[in-house]
Amino acid sequence: MFKKFSPSTDIAGQTPVKSSVQRAIRAAVLAQWKIEPETLEAVWPKKEGLVHVKCREHVSIYTVHGEPLIIQHFDGPYYPTLRLLHKYPYILPRVGIDRGAIRFLLAGAPMMCPGLTSKGGYLPPADDALPAGASVAIYAEGKEHAVGVGLLKLGTEEIRKINKDVGVELATYLGDDLWALKSL
Amino acid sequence: MPSKKNQTPVVSVPASEEPEGPPTPDPIPPVQILYCSVCSFPAEYCEFGSSLTKCKVWLKEEHPDLFDKFYSDDALTSKVGTLSLEAQAKLEKDTAKKEAKASAKADAALKKKLASQVIIKRIERNKRKHVTSVAGLEAFGIDLKKAAKQFASKFATGSSVTKNLQGLDEIVVQGDVSDEILEMIEAGAGVLKGIPADNVEIVEEKKKKGGD
Numbered sequence: 001m002f003k004k005f006s007p008s009t010d011i012a013g014q015t016p017v018k019s020s021v022q023r024a025i026r027a028a029v030l031a032q033w034k035i036e037p038e039t040l041e042a043v044w045p046k047k048e049g050l051v052h053v054k055c056r057e058h059v060s061i062y063t064v065h066g067e068p069l070i071i072q073h074f075d076g077p078y079y080p081t082l083r084l085l086h087k088y089p090y091i092l093p094r095v096g097i098d099r100g101a102i103r104f105l106l107a108g109a110p111m112m113c114p115g116l117t118s119k120g121g122y123l124p125p126a127d128d129a130l131p132a133g134a135s136v137a138i139y140a141e142g143k144e145h146a147v148g149v150g151l152l153k154l155g156t157e158e159i160r161k162i163n164k165d166v167g168v169e170l171a172t173y174l175g176d177d178l179w180a181l182k183s184l
Numbered sequence: 185m186p187s188k189k190n191q192t193p194v195v196s197v198p199a200s201e202e203p204e205g206p207p208t209p210d211p212i213p214p215v216q217i218l219y220c221s222v223c224s225f226p227a228e229y230c231e232f233g234s235s236l237t238k239c240k241v242w243l244k245e246e247h248p249d250l251f252d253k254f255y256s257d258d259a260l261t262s263k264v265g266t267l268s269l270e271a272q273a274k275l276e277k278d279t280a281k282k283e284a285k286a287s288a289k290a291d292a293a294l295k296k297k298l299a300s301q302v303i304i305k306r307i308e309r310n311k312r313k314h315v316t317s318v319a320g321l322e323a324f325g326i327d328l329k330k331a332a333k334q335f336a337s338k339f340a341t342g343s344s345v346t347k348n349l350q351g352l353d354e355i356v357v358q359g360d361v362s363d364e365i366l367e368m369i370e371a372g373a374g375v376l377k378g379i380p381a382d383n384v385e386i387v388e389e390k391k392k393k394g395g396d
Contacts, residue, residue, distance in 0.1 A: 042211035086226065087214030100271055103278065106232050145217060145226045174225055175233070 001059060001073060001170070003108040005177035007184065010056050014184070017050040017062070025050065025062070029070065029078050032135070033091040043084065044069060053184055066183040071172065077135045079149045079171045082179060085137055086145055092137040093130055095156070095168060096122025099141045105148055106175055111138065111168040113159045123156045130156045138168060148173035218247065228254060234286035236279060297323055302369065302384045304362045316362050319354035324379050328353050334374045339364065362386050 017025070026044075030037060044050065044064050053061040053068075061081075062070040071079045080091060097111055098120025105111060116123055120141035124130060132155045138148040150168040152159075159167045172178050217226050222242050223233035227250055230239035244251045300323035307315050318335075322328055328345045332355045336343035341358040348354050357365070363386075368374075370381045 036212065038211040043214075086217045088212070089215060100275075102232060103275060143228050145228065147229065174229055180224070 001071070002172050002176040002178035005055070005181070007181065011184075012054045012056065014051055014053050017052045019049075022050050025070070025078070032077055033080065034093075035088065035091045039088060043088075051184075061178075061184065063184050068178065068181065068184055071178070073171070077133070077151070079135050079151075082146065082149060082172055082174060083182075085149060089137065089146060092135060092149070093124060093128075094122065094139050094146075095124070095136045095150075095152075096120070096139045096141060097147075102140045102143075102147065105138065105140070105170070105173055108170060108173060108176060110153075110166045110170055111150065113154070113163045113165060113167040116159055116167050117163050123159060126157060132158070135171070136168065138170075138173075218250065221246075230254075231279065234282050236283055298380070298383075300324075300383065302379060304365055304384065304386045305389055306360055306362045306386070307389045314360040316357045316360060316365065317348070317354050318357070318365060319348065319352065321355065321376075321379075322353060326375055326377075326379075328355055330375045331355060332357075334376070335361070335365070338368070338373075 026040070029035070030040065048064050051063045051066075053063055055061060058074040060072045061068045062072070067083075068081045069084050071081060080088075085092065095116055097105060097115045098118045100120075101111060101115035104115075115121055122139065130136065130152055132152050134152045136150055136152055137146045138150050139145075140147045149171045151171060153166050153169050154162065219225065220227050220230050220233070220239050220242065222239045223230055223235050225233050227239075227243055227247070230236055230243065231254075233239060240251070240255060243254070300320055302318065302320040302324070305317045305319065307317060309315055318331075321331055332343045332345050335341075335355065335357045339357060339359060339361050341361070343355060343357040345353050346356050366384055366386060369376050369379050369384055372378070
């Protein structure tokens with residue numbers, strides 16, 4: 001999504017978000033992320049207006065004080081930005097990739113199933129299975145912090161079973177153009 | 185309006201099925217992460233960046249304990265983990281290549297910056313009125329909007345960022361202020377920092393006969 005992104009050409013406009021819409025976003029975020037209302041309040045105080053940064057191809061970025069916090073594609077799930085995820089690593093369920101896949105992930109490739117099911121990878125256990133379309137934090141083998149935020153193309157159980165082709169699609173990753181952008 | 189959520193009583197009621205971190209009335213403080221000041225990645229990801237040698241030097245100076253953790257011998261061997269030897273060798277080769285490429289790119293960018301020109305152009309509007317256009321400032325990492333604002337307040341005239349015929353941004357200041365702008369650039373006033381005076385040129389543009 002953000003492999004190539006330059007603020008001067010890709011941003012169509014910035015508008016403050018209506019408070020009713022903000023309330024809807026807040027509720028949705030609370031429902032989708034494992035974040036407590038208090039913590040969300042700390043990163044995004046109710047008093048501070050959210051700014052909607054509209055980008056090309058239906059990508060929306062929501063910023064508070066110019067700092068990107070939430071990204072959304074079309075009307076899909078809300079993703080936290082990687083910097084936010086680093087601060088609050090528990091808000092998204094995690095999947096892990098093996099060491100061989102890190103290189104490709106940092107080049108912006110979607111994650112293939114074998115990289116998730118191999119020894120270095122990690123998928124949540126069967127009773128914690130995630131359905132397709134869930135947003136996940138992607139961790140790397142031997143590393144402490146998340147390396148990307150993605151969207152499950154297959155459910156975690158399906159990934160185990162099929163073990164072929166794309167398992168997780170990337171939304172944002174370490175070193176992409178959104179990462180380089182500290183403020184908007 | 186719904187009542188405030190952060191006024192939950194101290195006897196904490198588990199708000200949701202939280203596996204880690206018991207729900208507390210206080211916001212959970214963010215995790216502090218050390219970002220590399222060279223490549224901006226978290227320090228543990230420097231090895232995948234394009235400036236590993238520089239990052240290593242930085243980490244060794246600033247955080248020797250972390251340097252030992254990431255780059256000591258047994259850390260390196262354990263890191264190889266599930267990778268086969270050939271894959272590891274390939275990865276290292278790739279990293280070296282990437283690094284060389286990045287440094288070459290940085291060199292080229294620097295050279296380009298040194299070679300790029302700032303052109304101050306005096307444009308005649310009619311016989312005794314002029315505007316001054318300043319082009320090429322963006323190559324030196326100057327925020328054109330801020331620079332235009334600075335000119336406007338300094339000369340008390342209109343000053344704006346406009347696109348020229350080539351589609352590049354330039355600053356147009358009302359009035360003939362080319363010499364003053366040259367002086368400002370030489371002195372490095374305000375946001376106009378880091379421009380070598382040799383790269384600045386003043387040219388004049390006469391209005392063509394017949395007008396437009």
